Every structure is written in C-alpha cells, then in structure tokens.
Amino acid sequence: MGMAGEKAAREFLEKAGYSIIEANYRCFLGEIDIIALKADTLIFAEVRTKTGLTFGRPEESVTKDKVYRLRRLAHHYLQSKHREERASRIDLIAVMLDRRENQVTEINHIKGIGGF
Numbered sequence: 001m002g003m004a005g006e007k008a009a010r011e012f013l014e015k016a017g018y019s020i021i022e023a024n025y026r027c028f029l030g031e032i033d034i035i036a037l038k039a040d041t042l043i044f045a046e047v048r049t050k051t052g053l054t055f056g057r058p059e060e061s062v063t064k065d066k067v068y069r070l071r072r073l074a075h076h077y078l079q080s081k082h083r084e085e086r087a088s089r090i091d092l093i094a095v096m097l098d099r100r101e102n103q104v105t106e107i108n109h110i111k112g113i114g115g116f
Contacts, residue, residue: 005049005095006033008104012093018043027080029073034093042088044074046113051099053104058094059110067114074114090114 010020019037023030034045046066048058055061070090078088089112095107 004097004102004104006047008095008097008107009045009047009093010034012107012109013043013045017113021095025073025077027073027076029037029076030069032070032073032077034059040086042078042113043091044070044077044088044114045091046070047093048078049095050095051097058093058096059108062092071090 001073007024009063013036014020015039018038020034020036020066021042021063022035023033026037029040032044033047034043036043036045043116048061050061055087074088074090078105092104092113094108095104097103098105
C-alpha cells in the first residue's frame with residue numbers, strides 16, 4: 001500500500017511540473033519519501049497513504065514530532081549534499097487508495113507543513 005501511494009505521489013508531482021531528485025532518501029536520522037525541485041524551490045515531501053477513514057484522513061496522521069523529524073532530515077540533506085542556498089519547504093502528499101484494487105481515489109498536496 002505504501003509503495004503504491006509513493007508511486008502515485010511521484011507521478012502526481014511530475015505531472016505538476018516537479019522534477020524528482022531522490023526517492024526514499026535515508027540517513028541515520030530517518031527517511032524522506034520524496035525530494036523534488038520546482039523552479040528554484042527544493043521540496044521535501046512526506047507521503048501518507050490510507051485505504052479508509054476509520055482512523056482519520058492521511059493528513060491527520062502527521063504529528064508535530066514527525067514534522068520536527070522531517071525538518072532535521074531536510075537540514076541534514078542540505079548539509080550533506082552541499083546544495084547551494086535555495087528556497088525549500090516540507091510538503092505532505094496525502095493519498096487515498098481504493099481498498100480492493102489499490103487504485104488512487106484522491107491525492108491532496110499540502111504545501112509548507114514544516115515551517116521550514
């Protein structure tokens with residue numbers, strides 16, 4: 001399910017004009033699902049995927065602690081990759097999948113969740 005959601009998120013971002021730089025960037029601090037670039041802005045995207053609303057929408061599953069960890073990961077990525085100074089932000093891609101067929105029923109792109 002998670003892989004299907006991440007694939008759908010990458011395709012969604014590419015159709016919206018983003019260039020995917022990395023997927024599943026990992027370091028000792030954790031993982032960033034998608035790193036993308038649009039114009040001069042570097043995007044660190046967290047993907048949340050669900051198949052039902054029993055425990056809330058995907059957007060509701062991102063806690064303050066998760067956002068804090070994402071900010072630390074983004075800073076680490078920028079330092080380790082020696083990227084030039086550029087605008088960056090943390091986004092959330094919320095994906096709803098049909099439970100039976102694993103088909104996307106909804107994608108919601110929320111920009112700037114991290115106060116980065």
